[in-house]
Amino acid sequence: MRKVKHKVIFYLFFFLLAAPPLSFPFMKNVVDSENHEKRKFAKAPELSLEKLWQFPGQFEAYFNDRLPYKNQLVMVNNIKNAYLGVGTTALDYLTGTTTIRGTDGWLFYNACSEDEQSFHDYLCDNLYDEASLAQIAEGYTKLQQMLKEEYGTELVVMYAANKEQVYPEFMPPKFLPKGSYSRVDQLVDYIRGATDVPLLYTKDALLKEKKNHQVFFKYDTHWNNLGGFVGQQVLNEYLHGEYVSLDDVPYSVIQENLSGDLADLLSMRYIYNDDVEYKIDGYKPEVKDELIEGEDTYEYRSNAKDKRTVMVIQDSFGYALMGMSKDFARVCVLKNTFIFKEYLEKVKPDILLIEIVQRNKTRQEEVCYRLMDLLLAEDAAK
Numbered sequence: 502m503r504k505v506k507h508k509v510i511f512y513l514f515f516f517l518l519a520a521p522p523l524s525f526p527f528m529k530n531v532v533d534s535e536n537h538e539k540r541k542f543a544k545a546p547e548l549s550l551e552k553l554w555q556f557p558g559q560f561e562a563y564f565n566d567r568l569p570y571k572n573q574l575v576m577v578n579n580i581k582n583a584y585l586g587v588g589t590t591a592l593d594y595l596t597g598t599t600t601i602r603g604t605d606g607w608l609f610y611n612a613c614s615e616d617e618q619s620f621h622d623y624l625c626d627n628l629y630d631e632a633s634l635a636q637i638a639e640g641y642t643k644l645q646q647m648l649k650e651e652y653g654t655e656l657v658v659m660y661a662a663n664k665e666q667v668y669p670e671f672m673p674p675k676f677l678p679k680g681s682y683s684r685v686d687q688l689v690d691y692i693r694g695a696t697d698v699p700l701l702y703t704k705d706a707l708l709k710e711k712k713n714h715q716v717f718f719k720y721d722t723h724w725n726n727l728g729g730f731v732g733q734q735v736l737n738e739y740l741h742g743e744y745v746s747l748d749d750v751p752y753s754v755i756q757e758n759l760s761g762d763l764a765d766l767l768s769m770r771y772i773y774n775d776d777v778e779y780k781i782d783g784y785k786p787e788v789k790d791e792l793i794e795g796e797d798t799y800e801y802r803s804n805a806k807d808k809r810t811v812m813v814i815q816d817s818f819g820y821a822l823m824g825m826s827k828d829f830a831r832v833c834v835l836k837n838t839f840i841f842k843e844y845l846e847k848v849k850p851d852i853l854l855i856e857i858v859q860r861n862k863t864r865q866e867e868v869c870y871r872l873m874d875l876l877l878a879e880d881a882a883k
Contacts, residue, residue: 600766607671608763608773609664610722612860619860622685623665625678633866634691640869641698647873648853652845654812655699655852657739660685661724661732661818662704663859664717685859701739703732704859714747720773721761727752727779729821736854737828741807751783781824790826798844799834801826812850814838814872816864819856841875 601609601620612619621627629637641658648654665672666683689702707716707728716728724732727747738744756778764773790803803826810831813819819834826832833848835841845853857864 603671616863617860644869659701719776720764755780785827801832809851811852815856
């Protein structure tokens with residue numbers, strides 16, 4: 502009898518080990534098996550004598566990225582933690598956990614890499630030294646001068662505030678920032694004091710508008726269309742001297758039962774899915790616009806009062822700013838910067854708007870130098 506029991510346990514154990522990899526090839530098109538992690542999965546390692554010592558670690562990374570039913574296992578673990586009240590630890594935050602589970606169901610993005618540092622932005626423990634500030638400001642000044650002298654184009658820079666800077670009350674209460682002065686606050690103050698580059702920061706306007714309106718998605722890293730409209734009005738205030746509040750413009754719900762990219766990172770899209778998206782209905786109804794999509798650009802034409810052309814270089818936050826076609830007769834959005842000089846010479850914009858989300862440290866530091874390199878490299882080629 503004991504032998505039979507041992508055999509049953511052995512076969513059950515073997516089945517539990519073998520079933521996932523054997524069944525997954527038939528089930529991967531039925532269950533959720535997409536990559537939701539905002540990164541590329543590890544490549545298959547190459548076996549060679551020269552790099553033999555690297556093979557175990559590379560194979561482990563490759564295997565873990567393709568673990569059968571990975572998303573479902575992540576979901577079960579996160580559901581367990583949610584119902585047991587197990588929060589993410591400080592070590593998790595600092596070593597790469599990509600989604601922060603806040604209060605009242607809000608989710609936040611823990612970008613913790615060379616390029617992005619949203620958790621440290623929230624803690625306010627990653628301030629610049631004086632030399633770094635001076636070097637960044639020099640890049641903005643040089644690009645501003647180059648655009649003005651060679652193309653007659655005005656440079657305007659906008660920093661889109663991180664979600665946790667706007668909704669800190671929903672961040673886990675056990676993690677308290679060292680202060681309220683973040684790295685971007687420091688950078689904004691320095692550039693405004695040391696240069697005449699127009700640097701717009703959306704944080705204060707978003708903090709004001711959020712009192713009566715939801716300006717970020719609950720389960721996504723991005724601001725919603727209402728938040729994008731606030732950013733648009735920050736630009737409108739600088740260039741036209743007028744700011745239209747969300748209190749003064751009609752808007753409506755256009756989509757319900759929304760989830761988001763942060764829920765995807767937890768493999769919990771079907772649990773975190775009660776958010777909504779809005780549409781601005783009554784802003785400058787007399788202005789009619791149209792979209793002309795090209796291979797490398799989005800171009801908006803309208804009968805707006807301001808006939809200037811705005812050329813936009815943006816990240817994913819910039820798409821919610823496209824309502825600016827109500828404020829300018831021509832808005833040209835680049836899908837990539839490889840055609841930067843070519844399109845600059847073709848469009849001859851009055852304004853170049855560079856939009857950067859607050860967490861993208863590398864882009865804030867280097868975007869001006871990269872754009873100047875593109876201009877100078879093409880000049881040298883000629």
